Amino acid sequence: MSGPSYEPVHWSPDHQEDTPYNPPRSPISPDPRQTSFPPETAPLAHEDLPAGAARPRFIGAALAREGPNPRESYASSSHSYPINDDYNSSVYALNDARPGSTQPNFYGANYRDDPDGYASTANLGKSPGLTESPYLAEKRQTYAAPRTQSRKRMIIIVSVVVALLLLIGVGLGVYFGLVKPKQGAKDTSGAASDHGNDDKPDKNATTPATRAVVTGGDGSKVTMDDGTTFTYTNKFGGYWYWDESDPFNNGARAQSWTPALNETFKYGDDVIRGVNLGGWLNTEPVSTTTSVPALYEKYADGPNPAVDEWTLSEAMAADTAGGGLNQLEDHYKTFITELDFAEIAAAGLNFVRIPIGWWAIETRDDEPFLAKTSWTYFLKAIKWARKYGLRINLDLHALPGSQNGWNHSGRLGTVGFLNGPMGYANAQRSLDxxxxxxxxxxQPQxxxxVVMFGITNEPQGPTFGQENLARYYLEAYNIIRNAGGVGEGNGPAISFHEGFQGLGKWVGMFVGSDRTGLDTHPYLCFGGQSADPYSARINTPCQNWAAGQNNSMSQFGLTVAGEWSxxxxxxxxxxxxxGLGVRYEGTYVGGGGPRVGSCxxxxxxxxxxxxxxNDIQQFALSSMDALQNxxxxxxxxxxxxxxGKVESPQWSYQLGLQQGYMPTDPRKxxxxxxxxxxxxxxxxxxxxGGPGANTMQAAFTDAYTWPPTSISAAGAVETLPSYTPTGTIVTLPGPTFTQSASSSIDVGSGWANAQDKSGMYVPIPTCSYLDPWVNPTAAPPSPLCAGSPNRRAFAPPSRITSAPKS
Structure with a gap:
């Protein structure tokens, strides 16, 4: 039996005309943190009205006996849904409590003030023997049917009013009717994208300018940055939201079961189902096999093939005829686009993990990377994620000196982070x-x-030791909490990779910390090779991972599989x-055993x-259930x-959807x-967050202070090169917007805590330094600094950021 088909997002390059809409009744959000606005009202259809008459505004399913979705005018709560039927009920807030709960009902409780609700929930909250909702019966008893003559008079009055409103409202855009989420921030009307080509009012015209729609659900038209449009496909109740005049509105929802961005994501209850955007802003060969043109294949042959972003950058810079280093920006522009974010939400996913390298911030000395450009595209990722209700895990994937020596760290080779003579200096720079x-x-915008921060991808713990890794993590934790401030929701959740130490080794650490979790990358493919088919491996994830994830979730805290395939x-x-070959075919240059077969x-x-x-899909489902988040x-x-085709199909979620070997609904x-x-x-x-959120025991914080006393393969820290915090701090810019009103939009200063004024770690002018990627066996300079053989004579005291006060 074939796997389920995947319906991709369809788009067309044509510019479709916007249709009229009713003007917003709520003010534009002046602040991205504002959480409530008056509800919007909208007319509803009613079959008893004469042609051309205005529709009543509060009948919905209760009268028309249609359902079961909420009416689009139910706008001020967090129970946000796309439009499905004008007859739908708008009275969720009147529902009684869920069985066994003292809490008011909410959008997921399934009770409807509607006699024709779902059969499985039609009697939820009702008394035995009732044939309709007690609320509905109460209303019908209280509000008797109006006299026929009064009703006719009302119809005439309403018709006249509607006619006047139509004359006044000519030229207004579409009232698209999608309810606003709880933050709602402003009315769900406005500009649909930042293409900046909204119709301008004629100076001689007396009617307002047309504004594009700003939100919609399944089947709605979306306008992208370049003005092209596509039809949004989301069968899971998700809806997009983008208004150029209110660009920090968090009203979008990825799916009906995922909290909107202006609602709280409850880790441990709400499930993280996400994908990496691997190879986009931090390239690596397996992900970016081709873009414009193939990044690594183009430079894979020859005496100095491109094997990592360092050598790729060098090869591109030398290839001026082929576009030079700017080829990387061409890759950023085309490899991942807004359509990908729309498809990710439509696939039932709610998070993206985005790897970046430190060169998004700056480069130093002879580092060949395209500096700062990838940050511009990370800002686009924030915009697109916000538009489709997706949350971001920012993953610092590459650190100076390399945290693991692998190609995705920026430079293939040895480990120079917390290891070797430059290990301490590289760690200082990474903390900056x-x-x-x-x-x-x-920042509140x-x-x-960006709700999660993976501070270091796959650090090689066995090389530099768990103790020094824990010291580094604790210092990073203090820095992040100082940046974000203590309080409900301030600063991101912090993700620590387990450093190949095993999840159990971290039990008892960071107890009482504020919003920390463990990251693990369970891959089956890099161990012993087997010719067993998928049918024989379906239960392997359950057997290998499920119990470990459960134990870590209960003993440490949030535990997420940041990568798997x-x-x-x-x-x-x-x-x-x-050029490293494969184990399965016996060609892997690092060994790994005899040939098993052909790939x-x-x-x-x-x-x-x-x-x-089907077997691959069952393997995927087992993996998802075992890993949970x-x-x-x-x-x-x-x-x-x-x-001309994908040569690593088991690593592509998108291809799996298109080919039917990845589930179209991950909840399965x-x-x-x-x-x-x-x-x-x-x-x-x-x-x-808030009081008591940072209550780590002194026994732990005192045992893992920064800096380490010694560095692996190098010796005492005081004998090694170090930097001094006297440099001018680098701040990251916010996005720009094309609309003329953008000058009044606050994109932030790039610095959330104005009291954080420490300088950036930079070289000491009188000291000697080795290359950050020097072989770890190299000896440090002697003397380290001119005029002093002792580091303590010239280096300032180590900066230990104190834990934030509750």
Whole structure:
């Protein structure tokens, strides 16, 4: 049986005309943190009215006996839904409490003031023997039917009023009727994109200018930055929201079951179902096999092939005829676009993890990267995520000196972070970059979109030791909390990769910390290779991962699989790296055993049978259920410029949807690992900010102070090169907007805590430094600094950021 089909987002380049709308009754949000506005009202259809008459505003399902969705005028609460039927009920707020609860009913309780609600919930909250809602019966008894003559008079009056309103309102845009979320911030009308081409009023005209729609659900038209449009496809009740005049409005929702951006995402209760945008702003060969043109394939041959972004940048810079280093920006523009964000929400996903390198902030000395440009596209990612209701996990994927020596760290080679003679200086510099990013994303304009910060991707704990990694994590934690401030929701959730130490090694650490979690990357493909088919591996994720995730969730706190894939072997173009071969075929340069077989059956997805696709999908469902909170690696794999197709299909979520081997609704995974039940919250170790949120025991904080006493492969810290915090701090810019009113939009200063005035770590003029990527076995300079053989004579005291006060 073939897997489910995937309906992609369709778009067309044509510019469709906007249709009239009723003007907003609520003010534009003056502040992105404002949480409520008066509800919008809108007319409803009623079949008893004469042609041309205005429709009553509060009948809906209660009278028309239609349902079960909420009426579009129910605007001021957080129970936000797209328009489905003008007859739908608008009285959710009148419902009684859920059975067994003292809390008022809410949008997910399924009770409707509607006698024709879902059969399974039609009697929820009703007394035995009643044939309709007690609220509905009460209303019908209280409000008797009006006399016929009064009704006719009312119809005439309403008709006249409507006619006048139509004359006054000629030229207004579409009233699109999607209810506003709780923050609602302003009316769900306005500009749909930042293309800046809204119709301008004629100077001689007497009618207002047309404004484009700013929100919509399944089937609505979306206008993108360049003015092109596409039809939004979201079968899960999600809706987009974008108004250029109110660009920090967080009214969008990815799916009906995911909190809107202006609502609280309850970690441990709400499930993270996300994808990585791997290879976009931090390139690596496996993800960016092709873009414009193929990034790594173009420079894979020759005596000095491009194997990481460092060598890719060098090769591009030398290739002036081919576009030079600006080819990277061409890649940023085209590899991931707004359409991808729309499709991600439509796929039932609610988070994106976005890897970036430190060169998004700055470069130094001979670092060849395209500096600062990727930050511009990260700002676009924030805009697009906000527009489609997606949350972002900002992942610092590459650090100076390399935290693991792998190609995705920026430079393939050795580990120079917390290791070797430049290990301490590289860590100082990395902490500065964490601080700069934390200050930006903690600003109120961005904190509800960029809600999580993965501070270091895959640090090589076995190389430099868990103790020094924990010291670094604690210092980073203090820096981030100082940037964001203490309080409900201030500053992002902080994700610590377990450093290949195992989840259990972190139990007992960071107890009482504010919103911290563990990140783990469970891959099956890089170990022993097997020819077993997917049908024999379906339960492997449940057996290998489910219990460990549960234990960590209950003993440490939030535990998320930041990366995983469908690969059960290492077949695929550049999966191990450029020119490194594959274990499965026995060609891996690092060893790994004899040849198991050919990779062709695993990579040529065009030959996969419906049965095989179904088995892969079952493997995906088992993985999702076992991991519970996860980010798949990755959303998209580019086509090979040689074969014209994806050569690593098990790593592409998008391709899996298109080909039918990835579930179109990730909620289908629930129960796949039965009888191992997933963690059922709440997170006992999770804090929520505010008083008591940062109560780590002194025994822990004193034992893991910064800096370390010594660095692996180098010795005592005081004998090693270090930087001094006297440099001018780098701040990150906010986005720009094309609308003329954008000059009044506050995009933030890039610095959330104005009291954080410490300088940036920079070299000491009188000291000697090695290359940040120097071989860890190299000896440090001697003497380190002119005129003094002792570091203490010239280096300032170590900066230890104190824990924020409650």
């Amino acid at each position: 970059y964490i601080r700069i990013l934390a200050e930006f994303i903690s 961005y904190k509800d979109v 469908l690969a059960i072997n290492d077949c695929g173009l550049f999966v191990n790296g450029v 062709d059956p695993w990579t040529n997805f065009a030959t996969w049978s419906p049965a095989m696709k 996860w980010f798949f690696w990755t959303w998209k794999i580019g086509n090979s410029s040689v074969t 995974a629930i129960g796949s690992c039965d009888p191992v039940a997933p963690f059922d919250g709440p997170l006992s170790a999770w804090q929520t």
